[in-house]
Amino acid sequence: MSDRPTPVGALLRAAPPDRLPEVVAEHLRRHHGAGRVEILLGDLTLTGLRPLLDVEGPAGDALAQRCFGSQRPVVDVAPDAHRTYLPLSVWGERLGVLVVETSPANGTGLTEHLTAAADELAVALRAADAITDRYRRAGRRERxxxxxxxxxxxxxxxxxxxxxxxxxxxxxxxxxxxxxxxxxxxxxxxxxxxxxxxxxxxxxxxxxxxxxxxxxxxxxxxxxxxxxxxxxxxxxxxxxxxxxxxxxxxxxxxxxxxxxxxxxxxxxxxxxxxxxxxxxxxxxxxxxxxxxxxxxxxxxxxxxxxxxxxxxxxxxxxxxxxxxxxxxxxxxxxxxxxxxxxxxxxxxxxxxxxxxxxxxxxxxxxxxxxxxxxxxxxx
Structure with a gap:
């Protein structure tokens, strides 16, 4: 019997449409040693990034905005932790940014694994947008x-x-x-x-x-x-x-x-x-x-x-x-x-x-x- 983890794409397809952030965060913690995980979605004007998991948490910082604008991963290296910002986009549509904190000891190739998870999440979010209000509500600052x-x-x-x-x-x-x-x-x-x-x-x-x-x-x-x-x-x-x-x-x-x-x-x-x-x-x-x-x-x-x-x-x-x-x-x-x-x-x-x-x-x-x-x- 295989000990390989279930691919994140399969987990997302099996999840309720409004629970995609929690599913991907749990996957990253369990299989990639992630600490804090946040998903930031662009607001209606695409000038701000709003948190999904911790809705009272801070909006996207300058590194998140750089990732969102450049559509390239950004890695912030600190002595005690690495924070990786990954673009969430599908078919050229910019949705937001996945933020993942990991230990420096997690080894090489981590960014590639996180990028694959971000890509799967972006496709799932795009599909789920029509059948749950959670993601649209997160992007609105007012009615x-x-x-x-x-x-x-x-x-x-x-x-x-x-x-x-x-x-x-x-x-x-x-x-x-x-x-x-x-x-x-x-x-x-x-x-x-x-x-x-x-x-x-x-x-x-x-x-x-x-x-x-x-x-x-x-x-x-x-x-x-x-x-x-x-x-x-x-x-x-x-x-x-x-x-x-x-x-x-x-x-x-x-x-x-x-x-x-x-x-x-x-x-x-x-x-x-x-x-x-x-x-x-x-x-x-x-x-x-x-x-x-x-x-x-x-x-x-x-x-x-x-x-x-x-x-x-x-x-x-x-x-x-x-x-x-x-x-x-x-x-x-x-x-x-x-x-x-x-x-x-x-x-x-x-x-x-x-x-x-x-x-x-x-x-x-x-x-x-x-x-x-x-x-x-x-x-």
């Missing part, structure tokens, strides 16, 4: 509005990537967003990205966006191209609202092999390409927002990305923001913020752009919600 609840539930995630690309998105204000939204889907070498700005305020704007997003998903999952996706969503919105409400939308379909991009520009979101030290706004002919008129038809436009290009897509809450009568954020301040992201991955760049927007507002409350999506094409 969401009903509109924001709808929008966060509708998101595909906050980042996605592999060796070909990395894409990330962020909503602001996180706890009170209503009409702005983003969506993406990866099939083979085709990445479909949409950024929406549903008009109106509060819950009605969120419902409008929900209808538009699900209509486009319905078309996409039936094999429709982005023109057909836009037309089905426009028809669905017009059937519901009769032209009284609409959703400005930019739909993109990116070939991850060639860099060719097909676009349907149905409103206000803007696309900017950063190449080496220069940035340029992608010139597209704007067509009618989704749902403005019945039987609206759309046309595809095209542009091409080059290897190592960065594509930034922002809603009008970003590029058209004019706090206290200042010039629009998109005229020059947005490009300044984008230049600051040159050495950052897309997952960090969206935060830099949004912080720049908050700084631009100063003491003025934003009049609109905002979304930023950043794609790095790595080929």
């Amino acid at each position: 969401l509005t009903m509109a924001a609840e709808l929008q966060w539930e509708l998101l595909p995630g906050r980042s996605l990537g592999d060796e070909r690309f990395l894409i990330a998105g962020q909503l602001q204000p996180a706890y009170a967003v209503f009409g702005d939204h983003f969506d993406w889907s990866l099939t083979g070498d085709r990445l479909t990205v949409t950024v929406l700005n549903g008009n109106g305020d509060g819950l009605e704007a969120a419902v409008l966006t929900t209808v538009a997003v699900n209509a486009m998903r319905n078309a996409r999952r039936s094999g429709a191209n982005i023109v057909e996706q836009a037309e089905l969503a426009s028809d669905a919105l017009y059937a519901r609202y009769g032209g009284d409400a609409h959703a400005a939308t930019l739909l993109l379909e990116i070939d991850l092999i060639s860099g060719r991009v097909e676009a349907v520009d149905a409103g206000s979101p803007r696309a900017i390409v950063a190449r080496e030290h220069k940035s340029r706004t992608v010139t597209l002919e704007q067509q009618l927002p989704l749902g403005m008129f019945g039987d609206t038809r759309y046309e595809t436009q095209r542009f091409v990305l080059e290897p190592a290009d960065r594509l930034l897509v922002v809603s009008d809450g970003v590029h058209a923001a004019t706090p206290a009568g200042r010039p629009p954020y998109g005229e020059s301040a947005l490009l300044t913020a984008l230049r600051r992201t040159r050495l950052q991955p897309a997952t960090e760049a969206v935060g830099t752009v949004m912080r720049g927007l908050r700084e631009y507002h100063g003491d003025t409350e934003p009049e609109d919600d905002a979304v930023t999506v950043c794609l790095d094409w790595r080929r």
